[in-house]
Amino acid sequence: MGNPIPTLKVVLILIIAVNAVWFTDRLLSLIGMDLLGLLPSTVWQLLSAFGSGLLIIFNVLLLGLLPKLQLKPE
Structure with a gap:
C-alpha cells in the first residue's frame, strides 16, 4: 500500500x-x-x-497509517 494520505483526504471530504x-x-x-x-x-x-461505508474505509486507512507513525522520545 502506497501513501494513504491522498485517499484519506478524499474519503474525509466525502464524509x-x-x-x-x-x-x-x-x-x-x-x-x-x-x-x-x-x-x-x-x-x-x-x-x-x-x-x-466511508467511515469504515476511513478507519481502515487510519489503521494502515498507524505503523508508519513514529513517536519522538521525550
Whole structure:
C-alpha cells in the first residue's frame, strides 16, 4: 500500500459532504421543511449506507497509517 494520505483526504471530504446533507436536513426540519420527505426513502438509505461505508474505509486507512507513525522520545 502506497501513501494513504491522498485517499484519506478524499474519503474525509466525502464524509464531510454526507454529513452536510444530514446537517442541512436537520436545520430545515427546525423551520418546518422536510428534506427527507422530498426524496424517496431509497435515496436516503443509500446515502446513509454510503456514509457508513466511508467511515469504515476511513478507519481502515487510519489503521494502515498507524505503523508508519513514529513517536519522538521525550
